[in-house]
Amino acid sequence: MNHISKIFLFLALIGNIAYAQLHDxxxxxxxxxxxxxxxxxxxxxxxxxxxxxxxxxxxxxxxxxxxxxxxxxxxxxxxxxxxxxxxxxxxxxxxxxxxxxxxxxxxxxxxxxxxxxxxxxxxxxxxxxxxxxxxxxxxxxxxxxxxxxxxxxxxxxxxxxxxxxxxxGFLQNTTEDVTGIQESASSNIKAETDTQKITGKPKKEKTKGLWTLFILSFFAGFAALLTPCVFPMIPMTVSFFTKQSKNKSVGIRNAILFGVSIVFLYVLLGTVVTSIFGADSLNALSTNVWFNIIFFLLLIIFAVSFLGAFEITLPSSWGTKVDSQADKGGLIGIFFMALALAIVSFSCTGPIVGTALVAAAAQGGIAPVISMLGFSLAIALPFSIFAAFPGWMNSLPKSGGWLNTVKVFLGFLELALAFKFLSNADLVLQTHFLEREVFIAIWITIFGALALYLFGKIKLPHDSDLPHISVGRLSMGLIVAAFTIYMIPGLWGAPLKLISGFPPPMHYSESSYGVGYTKLGDAGSGTSKEIPDGAHLGPHDILAFLDYETGLAYAKKVNKPIMIDFTGHACVNCRKMEERVWSDPRVLKVLKNDIVLISLYVDDKRELPEEEKYTSSINGKEVTTIGKKWSEFQINKYKANAQPYYVLIDHDEENLNEYSAYNPDADDYLAWLNEGIANFKP
Missing domain, CATH: 2.60.40.1250 (Thiol:disulfide interchange protein DsbD, N-terminal domain)
Incomplete structure (x- = not known):
């Protein structure tokens, strides 16, 4: 055996070890x-x-x-x-x-x-x-x-x-028993099982989620910066620091302190919200029916305000008292200047801050603090930078009607987001009041109206006369119009992956398949294929077998490779794979045409016939249900007990490539499928 062959053998062994693990x-x-x-x-x-x-x-x-x-x-x-x-x-x-x-x-x-x-x-x-x-x-x-x-x-x-x-722990004993089986295949598997705990993955995903929240909140803060309540205050603030600072170094110091004060105030708000409600209760609150309905109504009010019907402001006496403290100068004066900015700009920033906090509440933990950190940084940076380097002010665009356009744009976004919260409440109550088609129709209407507004066809109360449309406004209008047109096929069953997670799921609709969709993927052809004995229509009408031997016999008959799908009726992650990855047209085409799918449900509670019941080689108990039979089959043959778990095999029941598990990347999953199919030799 040459060195390259040894390397490939080693990599294959490592790959098998990585998947062949029993979780306890x-x-x-x-x-x-x-x-x-x-x-x-x-x-x-x-x-x-x-x-x-x-x-x-x-x-x-x-x-x-x-x-x-x-x-x-x-x-x-x-x-x-x-x-x-x-x-x-x-x-x-x-x-x-x-x-x-x-x-x-x-x-x-x-x-x-x-x-x-x-x-x-x-x-x-x-x-x-x-x-x-x-x-x-x-x-x-x-x-x-x-x-x-x-x-x-x-x-x-x-x-x-x-x-x-x-x-x-019954599972501990099970792990020890099956570890003996693993050791017969490789003496390293147990050590690898011990070191490759699954607990590392959620931490990584949670960190990734917080970074995503931080970036989205940063962009939300930048959007708030470009509103009529905040943007005009930049030159006023710069003028104040220029006059009050004795020299350039003092001006830079004061500008930095001003920015830090803004960040402190908003992060304090996020901390207070988290401490009052608790890191866990925020998450529970975000899924409460009444909370979603109340926030739907609040967002409607915020949206109507942004569109120009009225202004939402804090009591004027608050601003007056804070301004009087800001006149004292020094560190205290700088802090109260930042507080004055937050109060005066509340009519524009309040709705955005509220939306960001609720989005963070859905994630729980310290997410509200992270959200406010990102939001406040976006607002604080321009004030600090221009206060420190006032000469750069000349590069800023002049205030004008475009600021109101930004505010109206945000109003439309708030209006669209409001219906997401109403949809959450509807899904929990299962009233079917806001089904998928209705939700998409509402979004098409909202974004269609926004496109008309950007094209100058709709004029709202605070808009100035528009003799011509700027290139930027026209470009944004075209993007919104394209997005609106993109959503229209969703009324007829298109998946709309760009907005996945916002509309209700496909099955929560008047027509789950959409117009022109027929069984077994013959869309629009008006024909259907005959379902073989022992098979049924699985997710997305993929032909699937529920029995291993029956599926193996059929695969030999049609001369196709086999994909074993260890799954469960109550397996959340299995449903996610089917909904988000198997629905990809490229993946779906392979699953329907190029392989034979055998879905083995490890939680199938149906009793086995008396003659098929047997004593488990793992724990010594009697295996009485179909689910336990397939669970034991997975443990004995593949040294794993988690679902989803996918195996590509040939007619001799030999693996065509490494195993696959939960993988939300459709491209990777498709590559794995194609690799196994390419290795299949009829």
Whole structure:
């Protein structure tokens, strides 16, 4: 074997190790707590790895698998008091399942209250079923055995509280068992599994989200800067610093302090909002129905104000008092000048600040602080720069009607964004009042009117006469008009990926497929293909098999490679892949025409026929459902237990390339598909 071959072999091994890992993100403990002579609390505690979340007991039908606790009741020994209770957790609207879903992070505890009916030492057993997900993986529903030992009043006074090895995590035992299988393939797999924890990924995604929020807030601040309330104040501020500063160095120092004061004020606002509501409650608040409706109404008011119907201002007495403090000079005077700027410009900046804070609230954590940092930097930088270098003022455009145009432009944007919040409330309530077609029609109307305004065909109250249209305004009008035309096909079922996440999902519409769409991808042809025995129409009407052997036989018959899709009915990330990646026309074409899809649902609760039930080689328990069969198949054959998980194989069941998992990049996913298909030899 030459050196190049060794390198490729090593890389292939590393690739297999990276994917071949078993996740075990939850550790369980059980204990008992005595309340009085006959009543106890059975405590079931979960320690959850960072980045993963465990679902509540109370998940609506059609959502992820809820946590289910079943205590085996023994007559004459004890009786259950009520149902198991759980911690507060987090609740938010899930766009994939279109419902509010409660989940837990880091740790939680479930409590079942019981009444003991005997004085003897008793053992209580039960079963807990749970499901966990992170940003890229969902694990199949897993069961663990519960075990409690406790003593009645006439026995020992102390409580027999145990933590069984089994209770510390069924998945831990599973991982150890399957690690032995892994070691037979490679002695390095276990070490790699230990070092490649999935917890690093969510941190990276969260950091990326904060950077995105910072940049968007910066642009929002820049937009606020170009409004009639803020832009004209730049020369006034520069004039003040020029007159008050004894020399250039003092002027630069004062300008920097002025900018820092602006940033401090807005960051303080973000900090106050976060501290009052709490980092977690902000996120929950942003998915509340009434909050979304109230903010919809507020944005409508802000938009109407920007369009010129009225002005939103703070009490004039506030500005007067602050101005009197600014006249004192020195550091205090500079700070109050910054505060005066914030108050005077509130009619233009207030709506933008409010929108930015709510957008940040949806992300939770320190997002409001990051948002205000980006917003205030965009406003503070021009004031500080021009105050430090007043000669650069000559390069600024003169104030005029274009400032009002910017304000009106923002008004239209606020109006369009308002309907996003109304849509959120509608999705939670499932009223179907604002379905996808209606939402898109409203946006087409709003942006169409904005295009007409930019072309000078619509005139609003504060607009000056427009003898001609500037090149910049014409260019912006053309962009808005093109965007409006782009949205029109969305009324007939086009995906509109540029605005993905704003309109309701495709299925929340009057016509989920759109006009001219027929089954199996024969759009507009009026024909349909025959569905083979054992197959069904999966996502986007892709032909899919639910049984491995049946799908393998069909693939041999049509002479195509096979893609095994380890998925789940309640797998959030599987639905994301299907909605955002499989819907790509290039990917969809390959999935429909070039491969045979076998979708194996690891959470399929249907019972196996009696003759097909068997004892698990992993945990020694009986495999009784279809889902458990496919979950065990994935673990034994591919040394992985997460979904989504994709494998391309040939007719000899040999891999055509490395495995793939959650990958929102359609280009990468398409390249992976094409690589496997190219390696297929009929």
């Amino acid at each position: 993100p939850v550790s369980w403990e059980t204990s008992a707590k005595k309340i009085n002579a006959s009543e106890f609390e059975l405590l079931i505690s979960a320690e959850i790895e960072e980045g993963w979340h465990l679902y509540s007991q109370n998940v609506p039908d059609g959502g992820p698998i809820p946590t289910t606790i079943t205590i085996k009741e023994e007559k004459g020994q004890f009786e259950l008091i009520g149902k198991p209770t759980e911690g507060e957790g987090h609740e938010e609207f899930d766009n994939v399942f279109e419902m509010n879903i409660k989940y837990f992070e880091n740790k939680t505890q479930f409590v079942q209250k019981i009444k003991v009916l005997t004085d003897e030492k008793i053992t209580i057993t039960g079963v807990l079923e749970f499901m966990v997900c992170d940003d890229t993986n969902c694990l199949p529903p897993t069961e663990i055995d519960l075990n409690f030992e406790l003593q009645g009043e006439a026995g020992k006074p102390e409580i027999e509280s145990v933590v069984s090895d089994d209770n510390k």
